Amino acid sequence: MRSSGLILIDKPEGVTSFGALYPIKKRLGRGIKVGHTGTLDKFASGLLVVCAGSYTRLAGFITTEDKSYEATILFGSQTDTLDPEGRVIHQAPLPCRDKLFSVIHDFTGNILQKPPLFSALHVKGERAYKRALRGEAVEMVPRPVTIHNLEITAFDGEKAVIRVTCSKGTYIRSLARDLALAAGSCGYLLSLRRTQLGRFAVCDAVAPELFDPDRHLSGGYQWFSDMQEHFAVARVDELMHRRITNGIMPPQTFLSKVFTNEEEGVSERHYLLFSEEGALAASLNRSEKGFAFDFVVGT
Numbered sequence: 001m002r003s004s005g006l007i008l009i010d011k012p013e014g015v016t017s018f019g020a021l022y023p024i025k026k027r028l029g030r031g032i033k034v035g036h037t038g039t040l041d042k043f044a045s046g047l048l049v050v051c052a053g054s055y056t057r058l059a060g061f062i063t064t065e066d067k068s069y070e071a072t073i074l075f076g077s078q079t080d081t082l083d084p085e086g087r088v089i090h091q092a093p094l095p096c097r098d099k100l101f102s103v104i105h106d107f108t109g110n111i112l113q114k115p116p117l118f119s120a121l122h123v124k125g126e127r128a129y130k131r132a133l134r135g136e137a138v139e140m141v142p143r144p145v146t147i148h149n150l151e152i153t154a155f156d157g158e159k160a161v162i163r164v165t166c167s168k169g170t171y172i173r174s175l176a177r178d179l180a181l182a183a184g185s186c187g188y189l190l191s192l193r194r195t196q197l198g199r200f201a202v203c204d205a206v207a208p209e210l211f212d213p214d215r216h217l218s219g220g221y222q223w224f225s226d227m228q229e230h231f232a233v234a235r236v237d238e239l240m241h242r243r244i245t246n247g248i249m250p251p252q253t254f255l256s257k258v259f260t261n262e263e264e265g266v267s268e269r270h271y272l273l274f275s276e277e278g279a280l281a282a283s284l285n286r287s288e289k290g291f292a293f294d295f296v297v298g299t
Contacts, residue, residue: 002279003217005279005280021050028213037050037059038197041173047195054295061270066167067166071190073162073176073187073190075180078186078187082116095184100160101152103179114141114143114174115140115143115171116171145166146167159190241281
């Protein structure tokens with residue numbers, strides 16, 4: 001059984017992202033490193049891209065990809081956590097439809113966004129939510145984020161359903177707060193579902209408890225092929241795959257040929273070799289001296 005690869009998990013509501021990994025770790029067995037590429041709050045559901053084994057070395061690249069969400073905003077009240085698990089700290093009249101739809105354009109493109117007080121961001125060396133739980137006054141500094149697309153798909157006067165595609169670091173809880181305030185009301189995020197992370201989609205994901213390594217552990221060849229800003233990919237035959245698994249570097253002439261269109265010394269780019277079946281064999285880096293292994297995937 002392979003123990004390295006990518007797994008797309010559909011996290012249910014009411015479970016932490018860490019907790020959603022438990023069935024994965026149990027099936028893969030002890031000693032196999034497992035990690036996800038972007039936390040979802042406990043009340044949220046949707047896509048978690050999980051890296052297992054050697055693939056955890058590539059998690060940082062996946063984390064930087066844009067994310068898409070479907071969310072429901074409840075207007076008229078605001079909680080301290082900006083989600084349904086917090087306590088109500090403010091109330092205001094409901095927004096009018098015309099005002100809400102007119103201000104939505106102010107929240108697309110490059111904007112400054114103040115993160116939620118209850119977040120895992122570090123403030124003076126400690127996570128903000130820990131300071132908030134002690135009742136400390138914490139000033140959250142606005143950060144630049146990018147909202148690529150934002151649309152309201154439904155509005156009944158009290159709740160709005162939105163679709164968002166945004167950059168890494170965007171808080172949909174903050175977006176709900178700010179959109180409500182701009183519309184002359186207040187609000188918090190009633191529900192949140194991540195539908196996409198880069199090229200990965202929740203429609204291809206499996207519930208954690210249904211994870212089967214033989215069916216759901218993927219080599220990710222096509223996904224990495226599409227992430228051209230980070231990776232260049234190539235396939236090797238069975239003989240070369242076995243040699244790579246044993247730590248033997250392919251000839252430099254071969255690597256230069258399969259990566260013929262790549263510029264030497266490109267920073268932040270990794271070169272991935274896959275088997276004929278689409279399983280990752282190795283990650284390489286390139287310098288003036290040629291190619292060298294970052295790591296080799298044994299199984």
